[in-house]
Amino acid sequence: MMKFMLFLPLVLAMSCANHKPKTGLADIEIDIDVQEVKLENGLTVLMVENPKLPIFSLYMFYKVGGKNEHPGITGASHFLEHMMFKGAKKYGPGIIDFTIEGSGGSTNAYTTNDLTVYYENLPSSQLDIMLDIEADRMENLLLKPDDFEKERSVVLEERKMRYENSPRGQLFMQMMAEVFKGTPYGTSVIGNIPDLKSVSREQIFAYFKKFYAPNNVTMVIVGDIKSSKTRKMIEEKFGKIASSPSVQGEHDSLTPAMFKSELVKDREVHLKGATPQPMFMMSYPSYAHGHPKSYALDILGSVLGDGDSSFLKKRYVLVKKPMASSIYAGNYTLEKSGVFFLGGELVKGVKLAEFKKTVQSELALACESEITEHAIMKVKNNYLLDVYKGLDTNAGLASFLGERHTFYGDYKAYKEELAIYAAIGVGDVKAVCQELVKEPSLFITVWEKNKN
C-alpha cells in the first residue's frame, strides 16, 4: 500500500468553528470513538457511530490475497472475489446485488497481494439484511458451476482490459513479477492465463473454506448505527459460524525470509507493447508496513515525484528540452515487503539507455540537494490535507480503520503512524535515499519498438 496515495479519513472537528487553528501535522492529535468487539470465533468488529445522514458503510477485510496462492491457482483470490457476488444458500444467484442496489446502496470489492475487501454503502434501514448477506456468503457460498464458467470469461476479459491492453498495466504487472520473483508476491493478483483457464470449482471451493472464516476477517461499520444494537445483530448472525482451523497456519507458513527479493544485481527487462514512446519503471526492493524506513521512503517518493514542483518533474519534464512527458515516484508498501519505484514516459528521440544513466547518476546527487526542510514540510502539508479529505465519508473512515487493524493488528496504529510522519526530518529521508541508490535496481520498459 502506498500510504500517501491511499491514506483515508480520520477526523471531524467542530471545535475549530470560530478560529483558525494551527494545523501542522505535529500539532494534531486524533481521537476516533471506535467500539471494538471480538467474537469467540475470532471475528473482529470495529464500529463508529455517525448520525449525520441515514446511511452507513460496511467493510469486510478478508486477510487473503495473491500472496496466499501458489502455481496452478494464481488468481484464485480475485476469482473468488467475483464469485462472492454470485449467491449463497439464503441469498441465491443475483439476489445479493439486487438487494443492495434495490435499496439505494452500492457495493464492490477489490483484491490485492495481501487482502480481499468487500464494501457496501447503504441506507441505515438496511443494516440487518446487509449483515445477514455477509454472514450467509461467508458460511454458505454456492459457487454454482454454470456461474463459475461464465465468470471465468469475465475475469479473462478483465485481465485483458487492465493488463494485456494497457501498457501501464503491463509494466506494473511485470515489474511486480520481476522484483518479487521467487517470493509469494511474484504471482500476479489477477492470475496467469493458463491457471485462469484451468482452475476448477473444487480448487476455488477448498481455497474459500480455508480463508473465508470469521477468524480471518476484520469487519468495520461506520455510519448511522447504534453500536450496542449492531453488536447484538452481529453476534446473532456471525456467532454461529465456525472459525477456520488452518488459516493461522497458512499465515504462519509465510515467513519473512520467503519475501526477500532475489534482485541482487541491476536488471533490465524490455517488453513489447502498443506505446509509440517508451514507458519505463525503475524499481528498488523496499520495506514492509510498519518498518521505520518505509515511512521515510514514503516521504522520499513524494519529494521526488509528487506535483509539478517535485525534483523529477522539474528536472525531466518542465524544462526547455524535456526528456519525459510524464514522470512519477512512489513507495508501494505491502504487508511483508515493498517496492520503491520511479516511472514515466519518454519524449520522442530520448534514448532509454541514456535516460537511465542520467537518472541514476542524478538521483544520487538529488539525495543531497533536493531533500530540504522546505521539501519535507511541503509533503507533510499535503499529507495533512489528504487526511482531512479522507474524513469526509463513512466509507473512507471504515477503509482507514480496517487497513490499520489488518496490517498492524490494532486500528489505533494510526496514532503512531501520524507521530512517525510528523517526526521524520531531513536526515532520515536523506539516509534512506542514499541507501536506496546503492541498491540493485530493475529497469523495465514497454514500447512498440521493443522486441518480443
Add this chain to the structure above:
Amino acid sequence: MKKILYLLFMFSLPVMANTEWVDSVKRMKWGELDVVWIRDEKFPKYTWSLVFKDGALSDEKGLEGQTHFALDFLTAGTKKYNQNELNDFFEFYGVSTKTSVTHEYSSISVTGLVKDADIIMERVCHLLDEANYPSNEVKSLLSREQSKIKSIVTSHAALADRVFRQESLSTTPFSSPAEGTLKSIQKLKTDNLMSRLASLKNSPKTLYITGPKDVLSIEKTIAKCGWKTVEKEALKKLSLNDSGKVGRIILVPVPEANQAQIRLGRYLTEHEFAGKNDLYNFVSSYLGGGFTSKLIQEIRVKRGLTYSAGAYASVQGVYGRAGITTFSKNETVAETIEVIKNILTEIKDKGIAQKEYEHQLGHLVGGYAFQFEQSEAFLSQVFMYDLQGRPLTELASFPEKIKSITPSELAAGVGELFQWDRQVIVVVGSKSLEKSLKKIAPVTIVDYKKYL
C-alpha cells in the same frame, strides 16, 4: 505546544430533512461577484470553484484549446514569479488546484487548509491579473500535451470517448475537444493565451464555496482583485439535426487489439431535455447504473460478453448527450452490439417489467441521501442546477419526482433517447472486425489519427 485534539463525530448534527439541505445553501453578492456557500464546519479545510460563464465555444477559429490552456497554463509564469516558484508556492501549502473547461463554462477549483485561504486567493488573483505565459514554457508545455494526445492510442477507451464525441456532435458547434487537437495546439502562442485570459476573467462569474465560516474571509482579498463583469450574449439554442453518421458503424482500427471498445448514442438538444432531467436520470440509471442495471445483467451476467457496461444521459446548459459504453472481445463485438439493439428495441416495444421498474426506483430513491455526504459533491450538484437554470427545490423534491414517473413513461424515455436508427455507433478495435460488423450495419473505417 499543546496539540489540537480532534474528536470524531462527537459534534455531528442529527439527520436533516431534504429541504434543510437545500436551505443550507447560502447565496450572496460580493461586489459584482455571485457567491454560493455551503457551510461545512467538519474540518479546517475548504474548496472553492470560480466558475466563468464562458468556455471553449469562445476559442478563436483554428485555435481550439485556447481557453483550456489559458487556464491550464496559468502557473507558467508572471512578471514577478517564474513557473517553478508558482508551482512550489501552491504545492507547499498542500493546495490542490484543478482547472476545467467545457464548451459552455470554465472553472478554477482550489482545495486547501482554511488557515491559508487568504494567501492562496491572493495568489490566484495575481495569476488572473498577471499571467504572461512565457513563450519557452508555453512551447514546452504544449509539446507535452501533443505527446499526450499522440499516446492516446495506447488507451483504447480514452480514444473511443474522443472519437465518439467528435462523431456524435459532428453537426453541432461542440464536436471539437475542449482541450484542442494536434493541429490547433501547434498554432497556440503566448498572445493567444493572454488575450483569451483577458476576456475570460471579465466574463460573468460565480464563486462556489464549501467550508467553515472562516473561509469567507477571502471576500476581503477578492475585493482587492478588481474583477469586472462584462455580460455575454446567451448561447444560441440548438436545433435538432442528427449526425450524418447514424445507421452505420464507424470502425477505428488500432494496432494489436484483442478487445474492442463500443460507444453508441447521440446528442440532445435543450428543448428535448427541458423538464425531463429526472426522467433521463432514471433512464440512464435503469440501463447502466450499477451492477443490477439492465445492460450489465443482459450483457455481462446472462451472456458473459463484457466486464462492464454503462449508460448516461447528461446535460449541460444548451446541449447534452445520451450514450452507452461497453467493450467486448473481438469474437463477440458484433454480437454485443446486436444484443444492445435488441434490448433497446424490446424495451421500446414491450415496456418495462414492474419488478425491474420497482428495483430501479428503489435504487434511485434509496441512494438519494448519499448526494449530501460530501459537501464538495453537493456543491457540484448545486452548480449543475444553476447552469441548467433549475431551482434547488427540484433537488429537494427529487425522490417524489422519481416516484411519479410510471413504468411506461420510463420505457418511453428509453425509446426517446436510444431510438436505434438515430444512434451514432463507434467501435475502436482491430481492423479484422470489419467483416463481422458489416453483417449488422454498413461500416466506415476511419484512421484514428483523424481524431487527434
